[in-house]
Amino acid sequence: MIMIRPFRPVLDRLTAAGLRPTRQRLALARLLFDSGDRHVTAEQLHQQAVGNGVKVSLATVYNTLNQFTASGLLREVAVDSRRSYFDSNTELHHHFFNQDTEQLIDISGDAVAVSHLPSAPDGTVIDGVDVIIRVRAS
């Protein structure tokens, strides 16, 4: 099945999220959203931006990733207690995590079924279900 994600120019996304489309945010948004689903750390995105001639500081990359996540443009994936990974795919889905290369690979939401979900502890509601399949070189 081919998923067509509603195309949305990055500028629209930013303004819709209430974020001023500054030069840095536009450049980072293009890197994140204009080439399919991506999984990046702040350091990786910063390197890529700088490599593409975008002048942006690492601090701004961190702030931008956090703002994008808070606005729902990105999703944070907890796989490693050392660093944060940000996922440009915000739809329901899961991940393979290659422990050798430290790379994430999407698993579409309906490729995995989590059944018999126990009910949340008293006084709590379910906020999300993360499935991470850890793999390593065979």
Added chain:
Amino acid sequence: MIMIRPFRPVLDRLTAAGLRPTRQRLALARLLFDSGDRHVTAEQLHQQAVGNGVKVSLATVYNTLNQFTASGLLREVAVDSRRSYFDSNTELHHHFFNQDTEQLIDISGDAVAVSHLPSAPDGTVIDGVDVIIRVRAS
């Protein structure tokens, strides 16, 4: 169903794992294994040890948690990119993570069924499947 875990004195566990049963390791092992399943951060375990009159440094707690994990006595759970959680239950199971209290709660392995597991990417094998159900106060 009541699960009886094969009882094993902490001293035996340590020597079986090839770790010298030092005063610090014995004390930490007792805190970790003598009262059911536990989920702790290094800081929490250190505080508890000190609170119980055990003289041990935070650095040793970190080293010990890592050694125990490497020996299979503990399992590390990645839920938060800030700190590491260690789980004294090494059997196959999953977790609720309360995002308000930052506490983990076990979900027994057979309470959740992950079906249709996609096969691992070429050249890799599955090493483990983590299911984390994030909850928050309702």
Added chain:
DNA sequence: GTGTTTGCAAAGTGTTTGCAATTTA
């Protein structure tokens, strides 16, 4: 006694923050 482990303080890694300068609307 010999090799292992500990504790301390220092260093390391990833991330956030204060604030003046710059940019956006």
Added chain:
DNA sequence: TAAATTGCAAACACTTTGCAAACAC
């Protein structure tokens, strides 16, 4: 021009490490 954003450097939280003293066998 007023408010938001940036970049830098400093601060921060968590974790690891080097090394001398203490300990286990």
